Amino acid sequence: MEWANQLCENRQFGSKMTDSKYFTTTKKGEIFELKAELNSDKKEKKKEAVKKVIASMTVGKDVSALFPDVVNCMQTDNLELKKLVYLYLMNYAKSQPDMAIMAVNTFVKDCEDPNPLIRALAVRTMGCIRVDKITEYLCEPLRKCLKDEDPYVRKTAAVCVAKLHDINAQLVEDQGFLDTLKDLISDSNPMVVANAVAALSEIAESHPNSNLLDLNPQSINKLLTALNECTEWGQIFILDCLANYTPRDDRESQSICERVTPRLSHANSAVVLSAVKVLMKFMEMLPKDLDYYGTLLKKLAPPLVTLLSAEPELQYVALRNINLIVQKRPEILKHEMKVFFVKYNDPIYVKLEKLDIMIRLASQANIAQVLAELKEYATEVDVDFVRKAVRAIGRCAIKVEQSAERCVSTLLDLIQTKVNYVVQEAIVVIKDIFRKYPNKYESVIATLCENLDSLDEPEARAAMIWIVGEYAERIDNADELLESFLEGFHDESTQVQLQLLTAIVKLFLKKPTETQELVQQVLSLATQDSDNPDLRDRGYIYWRLLSTDPVAAKEVVLAEKPLISEETDLIEPTLLEELICHIGTLASVYHKPPSAFVEGSRGVMHRRLPARTGSGESTESPDVGTAAGGSAPEAAPSIIPSQGDLLGDLLNLDIAPSTTTGPPPPTTGMQMGGMDLLGGGLDSLLGGDIGGSPAMGAGFGVAPAVMPASLNAPVGGGLGDLFDLGGGVGMPMGAYIPPKTVWLPAMKAKGLEISGTFARRAGVIQMELILTNKAMSVMTDFAIQFNRNSFGLAPAGPLQVLTPLGPNQTIEVSLPLSTVGPVMKMEPLNNLQVAVKNNIDVFYFSCQYPISMLFVEDGKMERQVFLATWKDIPNDNESQFQIKDCHLNSDAASNKLQGSNIFTIAKRTVEGQDMLYMSIKLSNGIWVLAELRVQAGNPNYTISLKCRAPEVSQCVFQCYEAVLKN
C-alpha cells in the first residue's frame, strides 16, 4: 500500500526524479511500447527504455520477448547503457541461447577495449551467461584477460574461471585454465591473489580429491603477504584457505599464528572468526609449556567477546561457534561468563544459545551468579526460554556438585510458583539429579507429589512415575499414586506406559504383599490389551521373570544404576575436532559434519586437527597420512562387518543348542541367504547397481545408462548379454581380459585361496574372483574392502557370497567396482591393496589391474581437439615405447584396440608406414593421446604417448602390449 501511495505522490508532482516511473505501466501494450522505444533513434529514449525493462525484470516480470531489441542497444559507447544491457543479458541469455550468440561479437570486441574497466566488465559478463555456445567463444578472451597487464582485469578473470568451471568443468580443465589460476596465486597484486584463492577454493569444493590448493611453505608465505594487503573479503578467502594447511612443525605453526593474530582486530567479524579458526587449529601443534601458547590463549578471548556486542544475527553465528570453542578449550573464556548473561530483549535464538554456553562455563567459582541469573530467566515470558532455563538449573546441579543443594532448592522455589510448564520442567530435571546424587535429596519427593495432577506432558509424567517407582519404599501412598495413573493407561503415550509398567514392577518387588493386584493389572494391560510391541514384550519379560524367579527379578529390576555423566550433550570428540577445523562455516552453525552440507559432493575430506610434533621431524598432512604407512596391513582400514554378520551370529546363537535337528551350517546358511537376498535387493534398488547371484555375474555388466535399473534384477543376465551383443556390433573383439592369477595363496590365508582378474563389461568395471576353500571348515561372512588407490577404485556393492563355502568348494564371484572411492597415489600406479574378511580372519593382498579397465567408452576425441591437444601438451610429456613381435596389420590392431576403448581417430600412411592416431580417456578424466607406427613387414611397432599426467604412460603402454598380443 505504501508503495502505491508513493506512486501516486510521484505522479502528482509530475516527478521524473525517481525510478518509480518505470513501474507505472502495467497495461497490455507495455511490451509493444517498450519495443518501439528501444528501437528509437534517440539515445536518451533508448536508455530510458532499457531502464524500464530492467525495472520490470527486477520485480520478476517477464520481459524476455524484448531480447533482440535490447541486444541491439549493446553496441554503444555509453557505459551505463552497456552495463544495463549486460544486466539484461545475464538474466535472459539462458532462455534465448540463439539470440545470445548475437552478443558474442560485441563481447569479444569489448575484451580488447583499451579501457580496463570495459575489458573486465566484458569478461565478467560473459562468464555469467550460462549458454554453452557462448562459453566456447569465451575461452580465448578469458585466456588473454588472465594475463592482462591490468590487475583489475586479472582479478575479474580469475573469478570468471570459477564461473566457467561451474558451467563446463571439462572445458576449464582441457583449456588449462586451472594451471593459470594456480599461477595467479603468485601474482604481484594481493587482490588478484585473493580472487585466485577464492576461485580455486570454490572449484575445489566440487572436486574434493583434486590437489588444486596444494600448499607448501612458499605458497603459504605468499598468501600471508597478500593477507596483509587485500580487502576484507580477500582476507576471509585466504584465511579459510590457510586453515586447510598443515604446518610441518611447531615452529612453522607458531610463525603462521603470529602473522594471523593481527586479523583478530579486524572490524569485519567474518575475518575475525576465520582467523580464530586458523589459530584454534594451529595452536594444537604448539607445545603447551610454550610462552607463546599462553599468550595466544589470552589473545583469543577479547575478539570473541566483541563479536557478542554486534548485531543479533552475527551474535548467533558467533555463539554457535563459541559453543564449540568452549568445549574444546574452556580456558579461553572461563572468566567471561558475564558477557553471556541474557538481556531481556535479545532475540530468542540468541537467548537460547547464551544459556547453553552459560552452562558449559559454569564452575564452582561462578555458580552462585549463574544460578541467580537462571532463576531470573525462569520468570520471563517466553515459554521455550523459561523451560530451557529450568533445565539449565538441573544441568548445573549435575555438573557442579557443590551447587547441587542450591540448585535443588531453587527448583523447589520454582515449583512453588505453580506455573505449569515450570513445574513440569523442574520435575524432569530433578529426576536426573536423583540419579546423579542418589539418597541425598529424596526429602523433596513429598513436594513433588503434590504437583502430580498438574503434569500433562508425557516427559514430566514419565519422570514423576519413575521417581515414585524408584523410591516406592519411601512414599507411603506409592501404590495409590501409581494406580491413579493406571486408570487412563491406554490414553498415555508409550513413554509413560513403559515407565508405568516398570515402576509398578519395582513397587511390587519392594512391597509385594499389598500390590499383587496392581502388578497383575498392569501386566495384563501391557500384554493383552496393548498392540504396542515394545510394551507387550517388556510386559512379557517382566511377567516371565516374576513368575519363574522373583529373586532374580529383584536383581535385574532393582539393580544398581550407573550414575549419569557429568556433562550432558557434549559433542563427541572426533566430530568436535572436525568442527573446530570448520569454525565459521555452516557446519559449525549446525554442529554437523561438513559432509552433510555440500550438496552432491562425494568423499568430502574429513579434516582433523593436526597432531603436535616437535620441530625437526616432519609430518605428512593428515589427509595423506596413511601413505607413509606403506604396506597394506597397516594402511588398510578395518573391515566393516556386513549387516549379515551380526544377524548370522545371533541366529547361530539361537540354533546352537538344538543341534539335534540337523547340521547347523546349512540351516544358518539358508537363513542367512534369505537375509542377504533381502539386503542385496535393497542395495540394488538404492544404488541402481548390480547385486545378483554370482552365477549371473559373468554376463552381467550393464551400464545403468544403457538399461533401466528395474530390468536389472531377475532377467538381468540374459538382457545384459543381449545388450552386450548389440554394443559389440561395431567392435569385432571384446575388451581384453587378462587371465586369472592367484592373488592370495591358500597357505597365506588359512586355507582361503583367491585368484582373479579385472574386466570391463559394457562400461562397468568388474573384479572377477574365484574363492576356493582349501581348509577343513566352512567359510562364511565374506566381505571385501580396498585401500585408497590411484584411481579411486572401490567396491560398488558388497561381496556377494550368498552360501557358505564348504571345504574344497569353489565359487566364482564378480564384484562391480566404482571409481568414486578415496584417492591415493600408489606405486606402481595400478597397484591395488585389498582386504578380504571371512569368519576366520582378515587377509590382505595386493594385485595390479590393467589400466585398460579404466578406459571409458566416450574416449573418442574430435580430430580438431586431438590436434590442438597434441600440440598443447609439452614435448617433455611424450614417451616412446617399442612393441616387439606383433604380427597384426594396422587395421586389425586398430580393431583390437577399440575393443578396449582405445579409439583410432585418424590414419595416415607415409612411405609404407601406417601412423595411427588414437585417444583414450581414463575414468578420472585424464586423456592419453597416442601415435602408433606400424611398418608393413616389421613386427616391431613404435608407440608415442602424450598425456598431461605422464606417469600413466608406462601403464598405458603395458596395456597396449597386452591387448595387441592376446
Added chain:
Amino acid sequence: MIHSLFLVNSSGDIFLEKHWKSVVSRSVCDYFFEAQERASEPENVPPVIPTPHHYLISVLRHSIYFVAVIQSEVPPLFVIEFLHRVVDTFQDYFGVCTEAAIKDNVVVVYELLEEMLDNGFPLATESNILKELIKPPTILRTVVNTITGSTNVGEQLPTGQLSVVPWRRTGVKYTNNEAYFDVVEEIDAIIDKSGSTITAEIQGVIDACVKLTGMPDLTLSFMNPRLLDDVSFHPCVRFKRWEAERILSFIPPDGNFRLLSYHVSSQNLHPLRSTSLVAIPVYVKHNITFREGSSQGRFELTLGPKQTMGKGVEAVLVSSQLPRGVLNTNLNPTQGTYTFDPVTKLLSWDVGKINPQKLPSLKGSMSLQAGASKPDENPTINIQFKIQQSALSGLKVNRLDMYGEKYKPFKGIKYMTKAGKFQVRT
C-alpha cells in the same frame, strides 16, 4: 558463494530479487515465510534457515529482511557482513534504507548490487569506490542528466580499486581542510532488583569525518591507550605501529568512516581494583507490586544521576513491557510525558533531562484484569540516555598530527556517552 538476494518487507512480499549465478526460484523464500510465521516477533526469525537445496541467511534492518540464498558451504558471517554492507550502501546512497527508497532507485540498486558482487564474490564494497563507479542520485544530478543526457555511471576505473590504499581515491581537493572525530560510548548494563550491577560493559567507537586534500597521513594518540585492549580497526590503521607504540597511524578514507571500535568490560576498566565496575551513570528506584486478589497494582519509579563526572544526563527515555494482565495505568510524571499502550502493554516515559535537585519520578496505579491471578513475570525497565562531552570509560585523545601534506587542517574531537542495552530488573 552468495547465489541470490531477496528483499522482503514486513508484510511478507518479495519486492526485489537479484541473482548472481543462475536464477533461484522465489519459492525458496517459502521456507523463510514459514520461519517468519513461527516467530513471535519479527526479530526472532532465525538468521540461518536450511532448505532442501539451499540455505537462507537473513538480516532484518529497517523493517526489511535481506534474505541471501547460498547453495554450498559459505561462512555465514561472511554473508551477514556482506548484507550489512548492502544496507549501509543503500543508506549511504539514498539517505534512508526503506522499501520506498529502494523502489524509487531500483536501477541504481541493481547497478550497485551488480558492482558489489561478482558470481557471489564481493567485488567493490567500499563506499568511495562504489561512488566513483555509480554516482549517488541527487536531485540536481537527476535534473542535469535528464537535460544533458549524461549518465550516473563513472567512465573511469576507480582509482582506489587496486591501489595499496583502496579506501582512498586520489586527487581529493577541499578548500576547507577539516578532520573531526567523535568518540561515542554506549554502556550496556544489567542492574538487578536491589540496584547492584550484574554486568556492565562499554562498546565504544571513534567515528571520523575527514575532509582533507591530497594524501594526508594522520597519527592519533591517546592519554590512556591502556584502556583499549580489545579493539577492531578500520583497514587503514597500521596495526604494527599500534602494537608497538599504541599510536593510531593511518591514511584516512575520504569522508565519513569508523576508525575503530572497542570494548571495555568491567574487568579491564580498573585493573588495580578488581571489585570496581564500569561507572553506572544513573540509578533507578522502583516499586512495582501486585497483590494477590486485588485488581490494582502499585507503580513507583524514580530516576537519579549517579557517576556522571559532573555532566548532565539528557534525553532520558524509560520504557518497560508491563505484564499481560495489566489493563491500564494511571500514573503521574513529575516531568516529561508518559504513554501506555493497552494493546502491546508498552509503557514509555519521555523524561528529558535529569535535574539532580528535583529528581524525576513516575507514580500511580495499574489496573489489572478483574479476577485474574497475580502476574508471574516482573517487568524489566529499559533506559536510554545521553551524556554529552564525556566518554564514560575515561578515554581521551591526546593529539592528532598530520604528515605528508603542507596545509594546516582544522581538527575537532567530540565525546559522547549513550545508553546501549541498559536494563534494570524489578
